Amino acid sequence: MFTGIVEETGAVVDVRTDTEGKRIRVASSFADALDHGESISVSGACLTVEDVDGDGFELFLSRETLDRTYLDDLEPGDEVNLERAMPADGRFDGHLVQGHVDGTATVTRVERVGDDWTFGFSLPPSLARYVVEKGSITVDGISLTVADLTPEEFTVAIIPATYDLTNLSGKEPGDPVHVEVDVLAKYVERMVREGAVETPLLDGSQ
Missing domain, CATH: 2.40.30.20 (Elongation Factor Tu (Ef-tu); domain 3)
Structure with a gap:
């Protein structure tokens, strides 16, 4: 669950295509605070952190995600809005956001x-x-x-x-x-x- 309060923009630094979708790497100031398997909102799409390395993290974009969003068009240098999932004891701002792009x-x-x-x-x-x-x-x-x-x-x-x-x-x-x-x-x-x-x-x- 998210709140729609963007923490920062991250820069797409790498995009790779494989048979099942795409993998992107995003540079972020809070990358070192992320864990494998953590949910993160990337321009409104709830995705899962697959790998963290230095100042960046990697995400997998399934074909379903690519079909429903414009993330298939991302290129290195593009900026995306980032928000980590709201902790259970966190302060609630914004409104209830699922990260499910309609x-x-x-x-x-x-x-x-x-x-x-x-x-x-x-x-x-x-x-x-x-x-x-x-x-x-x-x-x-x-x-x-x-x-x-x-x-x-x-x-x-x-x-x-x-x-x-x-x-x-x-x-x-x-x-x-x-x-x-x-x-x-x-x-x-x-x-x-x-x-x-x-x-x-x-x-x-x-």
Whole structure:
């Protein structure tokens, strides 16, 4: 489980392809604190640390991961957002983030507004019903709040700290991002659909 509070960006330093997927090596300031088998969020995708060596760590990207994300396009020099799994006794910020990428979107616009930025992202039709104005959403592993919403796009406000700490500072219109919707919305949808909860407003009793 993650919170969407990015710790730092790491640099991809090596990419290797094998018959079952890809292996990437990422340089990070906290690499020496990682252990084999530990979960880590890499731009919003929950991956497993396979090896740690000096100032970097290695990850395996399965074909399933490559098909669902844009990680197949990573090249040496690319920056990725990193967050270690939240410890049981850790302070909870952001919102509940699983690291399960629901889909990819593209940056539609980047606008400077005073000291802040407004980012627009395309809204995948399959995810639109889970996104609400002022609700939580995860973009490339970053916990954000939906500022505005249309059928085709959602926007978020980015403060300087988030802009400087994450890979959003290098994003331009047309670039891909990972999107994870609020898992609570999916649970509610399933419970309502299967009749697990009473919904007076839906059954016409009010």
